[in-house]
Amino acid sequence: MNRVLLIQLGLLARRSFLRTLRQPATIIPSVLFPLLLLGVNAGGLDSVTKLPGFPADSYLQFAFAIPFIQGTLFAAISAGTDLALDIETGFLNRLSLTPTHPAAILLGQLAGTVALAMLQGSVFVLVGLIAGIQIEAGILGAVLLVLMMALLALGFGGIGALLALRTGSGEAVQGVFPLLFVGLFLSSLNLPRDLIQTDWFRTVATLNPLSYMIEGLRSLIITGWDAQALGTGLAVAFGLAIIGLSLSSAALSQRIART
Amino acid sequence: MNVRSFMSVARAVAWRQLHNFVTSPPLLLPSIVFPLFFLLAFGGGLSSVGDVPGFNFPSGYTAFQFVWSLLQTAAFGGVFTGFSIAMDYESGFARRLMLAVPNRVGIVAGYAIAGVVRALITGTVLFSVALLSGMNVDGNGIHLAGLITLALVLNVAATLFGTGVALRIRSMQAGPLMQMPVFLTLFLVPVWVPLELLTGWIRSVASVNPVTAILGAGRAFISGQPSGSGMAFAVVAGLVAVFGVWALTGLRRAERAG
Numbered sequence: 279m280n281r282v283l284l285i286q287l288g289l290l291a292r293r294s295f296l297r298t299l300r301q302p303a304t305i306i307p308s309v310l311f312p313l314l315l316l317g318v319n320a321g322g323l324d325s326v327t328k329l330p331g332f333p334a335d336s337y338l339q340f341a342f343a344i345p346f347i348q349g350t351l352f353a354a355i356s357a358g359t360d361l362a363l364d365i366e367t368g369f370l371n372r373l374s375l376t377p378t379h380p381a382a383i384l385l386g387q388l389a390g391t392v393a394l395a396m397l398q399g400s401v402f403v404l405v406g407l408i409a410g411i412q413i414e415a416g417i418l419g420a421v422l423l424v425l426m427m428a429l430l431a432l433g434f435g436g437i438g439a440l441l442a443l444r445t446g447s448g449e450a451v452q453g454v455f456p457l458l459f460v461g462l463f464l465s466s467l468n469l470p471r472d473l474i475q476t477d478w479f480r481t482v483a484t485l486n487p488l489s490y491m492i493e494g495l496r497s498l499i500i501t502g503w504d505a506q507a508l509g510t511g512l513a514v515a516f517g518l519a520i521i522g523l524s525l526s527s528a529a530l531s532q533r534i535a536r537t
Numbered sequence: 538m539n540v541r542s543f544m545s546v547a548r549a550v551a552w553r554q555l556h557n558f559v560t561s562p563p564l565l566l567p568s569i570v571f572p573l574f575f576l577l578a579f580g581g582g583l584s585s586v587g588d589v590p591g592f593n594f595p596s597g598y599t600a601f602q603f604v605w606s607l608l609q610t611a612a613f614g615g616v617f618t619g620f621s622i623a624m625d626y627e628s629g630f631a632r633r634l635m636l637a638v639p640n641r642v643g644i645v646a647g648y649a650i651a652g653v654v655r656a657l658i659t660g661t662v663l664f665s666v667a668l669l670s671g672m673n674v675d676g677n678g679i680h681l682a683g684l685i686t687l688a689l690v691l692n693v694a695a696t697l698f699g700t701g702v703a704l705r706i707r708s709m710q711a712g713p714l715m716q717m718p719v720f721l722t723l724f725l726v727p728v729w730v731p732l733e734l735l736t737g738w739i740r741s742v743a744s745v746n747p748v749t750a751i752l753g754a755g756r757a758f759i760s761g762q763p764s765g766s767g768m769a770f771a772v773v774a775g776l777v778a779v780f781g782v783w784a785l786t787g788l789r790r791a792e793r794a795g
Binding site for chain 1: 725
């Protein structure tokens, strides 16, 4: 039984990954866009490093965690949109009439998203090193950055799948995801929380789980091995993955039951 | 007679566009929410940037960011108008419209008028929220009129750019071609700090980006110390002229395509 599940999972993951690879219009912006924004931010906000208490000498170094989060959001949009397309074209209905295990359907789809995120993460690390970024946690830290990105992609991908399964519409998935980008901006994305002067913004950033994910990733780059920041970031990322997978698998069961 | 038909076409197209905009939440809400979000995220989240040595904007960081958000609203209003034209082509409405009207330049004018009214609506909401959040406005009525005029002329330029792209591609696939250049142009300016505080390649790019002159003049208007306004108005007028030709040649191309 487990072997069959693994074969099904492998086949569907391969399909998901190849499908993503065959869409350069999906991959290229999801890699280029975060890097472009990083370049713009780094040049535009470098003078912020002169603020007393700013934790890095270079804004590029400080902001280098941002593409990892943005990249996972792009990967998750792709996951949600692809699953919605499977619903719109009837592929999911046909698949659900076969003996394929529902877990294979969901995890297979998300495996493609995770693979895309790892590809993005590796490119980001490579470009960062070329640009002169020094990852304080070393090579292991760079590997952990990519793995954390994969974990986040699993979580956000789960949310993308949930949206796709609930709405059955790629347009709806694409329409809701900008809200996550809004959530990203309302976090400690651009400045450390203790340097945010506006009270309401600092409160929102403190309540926003995305702040802890960013701070966890950022700690590997600018601090080294900071157990508290990293532990909190990993806990939030695992929590997101568990919530995303639980909700999307419940939504898949409902959709299959309807079929 | 020609002027009457032009006006009647422009009015009808503008009315339809605005009716769709106001009665369709998927069109209305993003136009209002995104500029507000940028204002809150940048004006609120980055307010300590105002304490950076060398940052001497007299009206405070919210006013500094507001001008960029207003210009962003105006420019993206134009891009969204381009989207509407592309959607009209996908639905077949635009082709029927081209067959029905005696003066097709009136179609472009109608879209441009709708774009301006749309920018006025979203700009008013943005201004109100900025004032409620405690933004300082040190400029007088004339300065504010200058700022609003700059934003509206930029909106016309962006509408003409979007129209030119939409009339050439005649499909929603033109979306990224309209959005990306405007997005990049708007971010490759001194968004968060004055030009003097930018570093590296972005400073070089921002120095030659025409939107930098518009942004600088807008910020000077809101702080009540106008400077560079002649250059800024010359730049927006130039953009309208260039993109006007771009839109009209796009219209001719669409006519030839049938």
